[in-house]
Every structure is written in C-alpha cells, then in structure tokens.
Amino acid sequence: MSYNNSKINNPELLIEQLMEEHGEALARLAFTYVKDRGRAEEIVQDVFIKVFQKIDQFRGESAIKTWLYRITINRCRDELRRWSIRTLFFKSEGIEESIPHGGLSPDKKLIEKEKEQELGIVILSLPVKFREVIILFYYQEKSIEEISHLLELTQNTVKTRLFRARKKIGERLHDYRREEG
Structure with a gap:
C-alpha cells in the first residue's frame, strides 16, 4: 500500500x-x-x-x-x-490457531491439531534468535532478504539461523514425542 x-x-x-x-x-x-x-x-x-x-x-x-x-x-x-x-x-493459544485441514476425518484433524501444538511448543521454546527467523519465514512468509532487512542481519546469517533452527526443531520434536510417548 x-x-x-x-x-x-x-x-x-x-x-x-x-x-x-x-x-x-x-x-x-x-x-x-x-x-x-x-x-x-x-x-x-x-x-x-x-x-x-x-x-x-x-x-x-x-x-x-x-x-x-x-x-x-x-x-x-x-x-x-x-x-x-x-x-x-x-x-496453548497463539501461533496460527486454525490452519485448514481440508477434508480430514475428525480423528485425523485431532492428530493434526496435536502435531501443530507440539510444533508450536517446540518453536516457542527456541532461543529468540532462532524463533524470530522461523516465525518471520514460515508464519509471516517473509523472504530471506526481507528478514535480513528487518533483523539487520546479513542474508547468510539469516540462512544459517534458519538451518540451525530447523535442526533444533527436528531434535526437539523427536525428544518431545519420545517424552510424550
């Protein structure tokens, strides 16, 4: 605008x-x-x-x-x-409260909702420097260049933080699911 x-x-x-x-x-x-x-x-x-x-x-x-x-x-x-x-x-309220699930059955919707909540918990547990790039990239749909400008970081730093954040999310999801299961 x-x-x-x-x-x-x-x-x-x-x-x-x-x-x-x-x-x-x-x-x-x-x-x-x-x-x-x-x-x-x-x-x-x-x-x-x-x-x-x-x-x-x-x-x-x-x-x-x-x-x-x-x-x-x-x-x-x-x-x-x-x-x-x-x-x-x-x-538990917060990150993207309703993501469309398409034509999933109620039990599959519940499973998807639980996965989203797990992901939300894991993302919010990340250190701020990783959490902010994940939120800006995936939830706010900002480009690497836009994130670089917003956070006053080089594009390579943003890419590195995204890479490390994804790795931490994967590790923490694995740990979280192991603890819950």
Whole structure:
C-alpha cells in the first residue's frame, strides 16, 4: 500500500488505517516473542504510539509495513531484555490457531491439531534468535532478504539461523514425542 503525503499530514487517519491493516499481524508477531497475549497487545499499542509520534520521520526507504515490523521486533526485544522470558509459561493459544485441514476425518484433524501444538511448543521454546527467523519465514512468509532487512542481519546469517533452527526443531520434536510417548 502506498501512503501519500496527504495521509501523513493527517497522522490520526494514517495510524487508524495502519492499525486496521497491520494490527493483528503485529500482535501475532509480538506474541511469538513474549508468549503472552496481553503483553503482545500492549507492545502493539506501544508500537502504534511510537509510530504516531515519529511518523514524520518515516523516510520511505522501505515499505511502511517493513517499518512497522522493525519497530515491533525492536520493542519485543526490549521487552525480553526487561523481563525474563523464562518466567513465562507457554499458553496453548497463539501461533496460527486454525490452519485448514481440508477434508480430514475428525480423528485425523485431532492428530493434526496435536502435531501443530507440539510444533508450536517446540518453536516457542527456541532461543529468540532462532524463533524470530522461523516465525518471520514460515508464519509471516517473509523472504530471506526481507528478514535480513528487518533483523539487520546479513542474508547468510539469516540462512544459517534458519538451518540451525530447523535442526533444533527436528531434535526437539523427536525428544518431545519420545517424552510424550
């Protein structure tokens, strides 16, 4: 979406539109960092307050959506530095609550739902540097280049983190299933 100067001249209208278009996606992104819906919503509110205060500083060097993601990621990292994420417990609501299952029978749907929950638990247990690339790549469907820009990392670093994250997910899923079985 393109944001022209007339909208920036009316920041209230612009912020309202940005909240409507990107608020839910930013809340999901924040949740993947802090693992708490309430805190994620507070972070997104803080992000939009910051955007409102600094909209005149947006230079248009990237898409405004990229700018919003960058601010959200930075705000989440600040939050994680302030609070020990280890004191939080995984809550089963969160990552992609409903992924279509096609025409599966109820028992197969239940098995798929359990697998998704296992995957969600494993992803949220990863260190932030691995969790963020997985979430951005698979759930937010960002390219390596976009992730590189958002996280201010080289593309090779993003690729390496994705590789290592996938490996850790595989290992942890294996361990998780062994413990459950």
